Amino acid sequence: MPDTQQQIKALTNAMQKVLLEKNRRYGDSAMNPLGVFSKLSAQDSIRIRLDDKLKRVQNTANPRTNDVCDIIGYCFLLLISIGATEQEILALID
Helix, strand or coil: CCHHHHHHHHHHHHHHHHHHHHHHHCCCCCCCCCCCCCCCCHHHHHHHHHHHHHHHHHCCCCCCHHHHHHHHHHHHHHHHHCCCCHHHHHCCCC
Protein backbone atom coordinates (compact mmCIF):
# COMPACT_ATOMS: atom_id res chain seq x y z
CA MET A 1 0.00 0.00 0.00
CA PRO A 2 1.47 3.38 -0.98
CA ASP A 3 2.43 5.72 1.85
CA THR A 4 -0.41 8.15 1.07
CA GLN A 5 -2.96 5.36 1.27
CA GLN A 6 -1.54 4.25 4.61
CA GLN A 7 -1.83 7.82 5.89
CA ILE A 8 -5.43 8.07 4.65
CA LYS A 9 -6.28 4.87 6.49
CA ALA A 10 -4.53 5.95 9.69
CA LEU A 11 -6.07 9.44 9.72
CA THR A 12 -9.61 8.27 8.92
CA ASN A 13 -9.34 5.67 11.69
CA ALA A 14 -8.13 8.36 14.10
CA MET A 15 -10.94 10.73 13.03
CA GLN A 16 -13.50 7.99 13.66
CA LYS A 17 -12.21 7.56 17.21
CA VAL A 18 -12.23 11.33 17.82
CA LEU A 19 -15.76 11.76 16.44
CA LEU A 20 -17.17 8.90 18.46
CA GLU A 21 -15.53 10.11 21.66
CA LYS A 22 -16.65 13.73 21.17
CA ASN A 23 -20.17 12.52 20.40
CA ARG A 24 -20.13 10.53 23.64
CA ARG A 25 -18.70 13.41 25.71
CA TYR A 26 -21.03 16.06 24.31
CA GLY A 27 -24.13 13.86 24.46
CA ASP A 28 -24.88 13.97 20.73
CA SER A 29 -25.34 17.75 21.02
CA ALA A 30 -24.67 18.43 17.34
CA MET A 31 -27.56 16.26 16.17
CA ASN A 32 -29.78 16.90 19.19
CA PRO A 33 -29.02 20.44 20.40
CA LEU A 34 -30.28 21.49 23.81
CA GLY A 35 -31.98 24.56 22.35
CA VAL A 36 -31.71 26.84 25.39
CA PHE A 37 -30.22 29.87 23.62
CA SER A 38 -30.75 28.91 19.98
CA LYS A 39 -33.73 27.35 18.28
CA LEU A 40 -31.84 26.58 15.05
CA SER A 41 -32.09 23.12 13.57
CA ALA A 42 -29.20 20.72 14.04
CA GLN A 43 -28.29 21.18 10.38
CA ASP A 44 -28.21 24.98 10.62
CA SER A 45 -26.17 24.82 13.83
CA ILE A 46 -23.62 22.56 12.14
CA ARG A 47 -23.39 25.00 9.22
CA ILE A 48 -22.70 27.89 11.60
CA ARG A 49 -19.97 25.89 13.34
CA LEU A 50 -18.46 25.13 9.94
CA ASP A 51 -18.53 28.81 9.01
CA ASP A 52 -16.72 29.69 12.25
CA LYS A 53 -14.02 27.09 11.72
CA LEU A 54 -13.55 27.99 8.06
CA LYS A 55 -13.15 31.66 8.99
CA ARG A 56 -10.52 30.72 11.58
CA VAL A 57 -8.56 28.70 9.01
CA GLN A 58 -8.90 31.48 6.43
CA ASN A 59 -7.48 34.03 8.85
CA THR A 60 -4.31 32.15 9.72
CA ALA A 61 -1.18 31.38 7.75
CA ASN A 62 -0.74 28.04 9.53
CA PRO A 63 -4.02 26.27 10.25
CA ARG A 64 -4.11 24.23 13.43
CA THR A 65 -4.69 20.49 13.23
CA ASN A 66 -7.59 20.87 15.66
CA ASP A 67 -9.40 23.36 13.42
CA VAL A 68 -9.01 21.21 10.31
CA CYS A 69 -10.18 18.13 12.22
CA ASP A 70 -13.20 20.06 13.50
CA ILE A 71 -14.09 20.99 9.91
CA ILE A 72 -13.86 17.34 8.86
CA GLY A 73 -15.96 16.33 11.85
CA TYR A 74 -18.64 18.92 11.14
CA CYS A 75 -18.72 17.79 7.51
CA PHE A 76 -19.37 14.23 8.70
CA LEU A 77 -22.15 15.48 10.97
CA LEU A 78 -23.62 17.49 8.10
CA LEU A 79 -23.66 14.35 5.96
CA ILE A 80 -25.52 12.55 8.74
CA SER A 81 -27.97 15.43 9.17
CA ILE A 82 -28.87 15.40 5.46
CA GLY A 83 -29.42 11.65 5.60
CA ALA A 84 -26.44 10.52 3.54
CA THR A 85 -26.00 6.75 3.51
CA GLU A 86 -22.98 4.51 3.23
CA GLN A 87 -24.27 3.33 -0.15
CA GLU A 88 -24.50 6.91 -1.43
CA ILE A 89 -20.96 7.63 -0.33
CA LEU A 90 -19.62 4.42 -1.88
CA ALA A 91 -21.47 5.23 -5.12
CA LEU A 92 -19.14 8.25 -5.48
CA ILE A 93 -16.35 5.86 -6.48
CA ASP A 94 -16.21 6.00 -10.28
